[in-house]
Amino acid sequence: RRARLPKGTRWLPGPPGLPFIGRVWDIPRQHSYKKFKAWSDQYGPIYQMNIFGEHHVWLASDKIAKDLLVTRSGVYSDRPMIKNLEDNVNTFADVWRRQRRFVHQTMAKSTSMKHLNLPYIEAKKYLAELMDSPSDYQYLMEKYTGRVISRLAFGDVRHYAEVTTNSHALLGAISPAANLSNIIPQLRLLPMWLSPWKKSERARHDREREFFVRMYTLAKSDYDNGTLKESYMSQFFEGKEKSGADDIEGAYIIGMIGLAGILTTASAFMTYILAICLHPEWQEKVQKELDEVCGDRMPEPSDSPKLPVLRAVIKEIIRWRPVTPSSIPHETVEDDIYDGYFIPKGSQVHPNQWAITRETSVYPDPETFNPQRWLDPSFPSYQEPLTQYPSIKNFTTFGYGRRICMGMDLVEDELLVGIGGMAWACNIRKKRDENGREIPVSATDYSSLLISRPKQMDFDLTPRDTKRGQLVKFNYAKALETAEIIRDSSY
Numbered sequence: 001r002r003a004r005l006p007k008g009t010r011w012l013p014g015p016p017g018l019p020f021i022g023r024v025w026d027i028p029r030q031h032s033y034k035k036f037k038a039w040s041d042q043y044g045p046i047y048q049m050n051i052f053g054e055h056h057v058w059l060a061s062d063k064i065a066k067d068l069l070v071t072r073s074g075v076y077s078d079r080p081m082i083k084n085l086e087d088n089v090n091t092f093a094d095v096w097r098r099q100r101r102f103v104h105q106t107m108a109k110s111t112s113m114k115h116l117n118l119p120y121i122e123a124k125k126y127l128a129e130l131m132d133s134p135s136d137y138q139y140l141m142e143k144y145t146g147r148v149i150s151r152l153a154f155g156d157v158r159h160y161a162e163v164t165t166n167s168h169a170l171l172g173a174i175s176p177a178a179n180l181s182n183i184i185p186q187l188r189l190l191p192m193w194l195s196p197w198k199k200s201e202r203a204r205h206d207r208e209r210e211f212f213v214r215m216y217t218l219a220k221s222d223y224d225n226g227t228l229k230e231s232y233m234s235q236f237f238e239g240k241e242k243s244g245a246d247d248i249e250g251a252y253i254i255g256m257i258g259l260a261g262i263l264t265t266a267s268a269f270m271t272y273i274l275a276i277c278l279h280p281e282w283q284e285k286v287q288k289e290l291d292e293v294c295g296d297r298m299p300e301p302s303d304s305p306k307l308p309v310l311r312a313v314i315k316e317i318i319r320w321r322p323v324t325p326s327s328i329p330h331e332t333v334e335d336d337i338y339d340g341y342f343i344p345k346g347s348q349v350h351p352n353q354w355a356i357t358r359e360t361s362v363y364p365d366p367e368t369f370n371p372q373r374w375l376d377p378s379f380p381s382y383q384e385p386l387t388q389y390p391s392i393k394n395f396t397t398f399g400y401g402r403r404i405c406m407g408m409d410l411v412e413d414e415l416l417v418g419i420g421g422m423a424w425a426c427n428i429r430k431k432r433d434e435n436g437r438e439i440p441v442s443a444t445d446y447s448s449l450l451i452s453r454p455k456q457m458d459f460d461l462t463p464r465d466t467k468r469g470q471l472v473k474f475n476y477a478k479a480l481e482t483a484e485i486i487r488d489s490s491y
């Protein structure tokens with residue numbers, strides 16, 4: 001290693017470890033991002049570590065993340081191979097690289113079409129179902145985001161259940177906490193009969209491929225018949241010649257956008273419930289704002305400029321509990337030198353969201369859920385004008401540079417009408433036991449997968465008043481009657 005160090009440069013600091021395996025025994029399987037933050041507190045906002053022969057660099061500063069991943073995006077925009085995934089899925093990374101421009105155009109078109117107003121339309125169904133069955137909230141939140149993305153990607157809301165199942169399976173496959181072979185890459189060299197991971201990954205991969213190809217074939221036949229609705233699929237068929245992608249590539253690209261769009265946004269919805277159980281005063285503040293702006297109607301995306309308090313709550317949700325706290329790593333395609341430190345080609349660079357959202361110079365008292373930090377000029381994170389800020393766009397929890405999340409515009413609308421709709425229609429609070437005592441909820445009991453979410457909670461959800469309860473039912477019934485909303489088998 002020393003021999004490769006270019007003259008005049010140094011290695012980054014980092015926790016000392018054993019040759020080859022590094023410091024692997026010290027990395028907890030659960031919430032490892034907290035340990036990586038603790039090391040950045042000790043070794044500085046950029047540090048390195050070798051793990052099983054791979055070079056990792058952790059970033060705990062928004063400025064350094066921007067210096068590297070945005071300003072030097074030509075070097076820092078590859079994705080590391082996910083060790084546990086089947087080979088042909090990894091080959092898919094090449095397709096993604098070539099087709100990113102196409103995906104970008106597709107998502108931009110979706111934004112200009114206001115996502116066919118689906119976040120608003122589907123929120124009518126979501127709110128009606130949530131009021132009917134609050135304890136199914138996790139399922140219903142996934143169903144809401146699932147129906148929206150299923151319609152946008154494949155032209156039909158009714159594939160949401162399969163998209164969701166495949167998303168959960170993929171999340172398990174790529175999460176370090178769920179698969180040892182994602183931490184110890186050498187495990188993938190074991191033959192199939194010795195490796196339970198490989199066997200279950202092969203089965204998962206085959207199911208996913210079958211689903212993607214089936215969606216594609218179905219959409220293609222609808223497209224040929226002239227019945228395919230405006231969707232990412234229809235845009236793909238229209239631009240197929242130019243994109244140069246073949247059928248399988250097209251199926252994968254759109255399938256993957258589908259999988260990216262469900263569990264992420266649903267996680268932020270779940271944190272809203274937790275945050276409001278712990279800080280009911282913010283529910284009241286959002287309700288006051290919504291009453292003034294929307295009165296008797298559900299909030300719509302176009303209300304956004306008049307709803308800074310709601311946007312502050314939403315932004316604080318994804319700061320306080322980032323959806324992908326350990327981040328999604330980038331990989332360097334050539335050697336680089338930053339501030340005199342040498343970062344070799346092939347380094348995996350992690351902009352640790354848990355650490356970056358806890359930079360005390362930007363977010364004083366970072367563990368406290370405090371939307372006020374986005375509304376009050378005395379906080380360093382405050383930005384004006386309040387008709388535009390706070391905005392979740394380009395926030396650190398959506399990543400950086402060329403690989404930044406492509407779903408931000410959609411997420412913005414989904415959270416505004418979905419969370420705004422909940423605040424407009426319902427009161428959420430901690431459940432009480434038979435003696436009227438509040439049942440506590442845990443502020444920290446989150447899952448450890450790459451997309452993190454609060455564990456299932458007990459809480460009370462009731463209509464704010466009879467009128468709003470009736471309005472939610474009426475809106476949904478009307479949307480069904482006019483076929484604005486397509487019914488599904490479960491409701």
Ligand code: HEM
Binds near residue numbers: 329403
């Ligand atoms: C709260 C919700 C979401 C969060 C927090 C989130 C976060 C992220 C993050 C951290 C990345 C990696 C960025 C990087 O490597 O620098 C990413 C990538 C991506 N996201 Fe999202 N995401 C969300 C929702 C969505 C939705 C709804 C969609 C699709 C409609 C989507 C589509 C994508 C795609 C396609 C990529 C891959 C970009 C690439 O590798 O080139 N995301 N997202």
